[in-house]
Amino acid sequence: AQSVTQPDIHITVSEGASLELRCNYSYGATPYLFWYVQSPGQGLQLLLKYFSGDTLVQGIKGFEAEFKRSQSSFNLRKPSVHWSDAAEYFCAVGSTSGTYKYIFGTGTRLKVLA
Amino acid sequence: GAGVSQSPSNKVTEKGKDVELRCDPISGHTALYWYRQSLGQGLEFLIYFQGNSAPDKSGLPSDRFSAERTGGSVSTLTIQRTQQEDSAVYLCASSPILQETQYFGPGTRLLVL
Numbered sequence: 001a002q003s004v005t006q007p008d009i010h011i012t013v014s015e016g017a018s019l020e021l022r023c024n025y026s027y028g029a030t031p032y033l034f035w036y037v038q039s040p041g042q043g044l045q046l047l048l049k050y051f052s053g054d055t056l057v058q059g060i061k062g063f064e065a066e067f068k069r070s071q072s073s074f075n076l077r078k079p080s081v082h083w084s085d086a087a088e089y090f091c092a093v094g095s096t097s098g099t100y101k102y103i104f105g106t107g108t109r110l111k112v113l114a
Numbered sequence: 115g116a117g118v119s120q121s122p123s124n125k126v127t128e129k130g131k132d133v134e135l136r137c138d139p140i141s142g143h144t145a146l147y148w149y150r151q152s153l154g155q156g157l158e159f160l161i162y163f164q165g166n167s168a169p170d171k172s173g174l175p176s177d178r179f180s181a182e183r184t185g186g187s188v189s190t191l192t193i194q195r196t197q198q199e200d201s202a203v204y205l206c207a208s209s210p211i212l213q214e215t216q217y218f219g220p221g222t223r224l225l226v227l
Contacts (some may be wrong), residue, residue, distance in 0.1 A: 043219055043221060044205070044207075046217075098186065102159060102216070103158040103159065104149075104156045104159075105156055106155060109154055110151035
């Protein structure tokens with residue numbers, strides 16, 4: 001069955017520090033992979049997505065993610081975190097064939113210390 | 115351009131009452147999705163519509179939940195005989211085609227007393 005796991009519920013980093021948010025998925029083939037961000041009081045916004053091709057994808061706001069097939073992972077990274085990055089981040093997995101399935105992880109809440 | 119809009123933004127109702135939540139997708143988007151986000155939880159898929167195809171209702175938690183999409187555009191999610199456990203934020207999203215990037219609305223926060 002298709003699933004996605006975000007093992008870190010909360011993460012706290014200092015402003016300017018690097019960030020990595022973990023996402024692991026379970027799927028029979030290469031899925032579509034997404035990262036969304038939800039700022040307080042805001043709707044979800046797409047940060048980046050992977051469909052095929054280069055396994056390192058660049059997104060908005062200086063974020064990037066790397067698809068690693070061998071590890072079934074799609075971790076989100078940012079070299080230097082800004083205070084405005086404090087938000088909740090969701091990884092999502094979409095099926096590439098058959099019946100539509102689009103599953104979100106439970107989210108990682110990021111806190112940024114000044 | 116205009117994004118996905120949802121109304122009302124907040125809804126407080128009494129247990130047992132019916133509620134209707136509305137979603138206006140981005141013009142031209144053929145796919146429309148409904149999700150539920152409970153406090154501290156991820157997004158729970160409820161239903162999606164794709165063009166003129168029959169909707170996938172596999173995520174609806176009970177037969178008290180239903181949704182329709184009129185004219186391939188506006189969608190209404192109806193919850194009958196609301197229960198306290200229905201309290202959540204209901205999110206709508208649309209995408210140009212199925213499986214593509216989803217654009218989310220701001221959500222409707224439902225509180226059932």
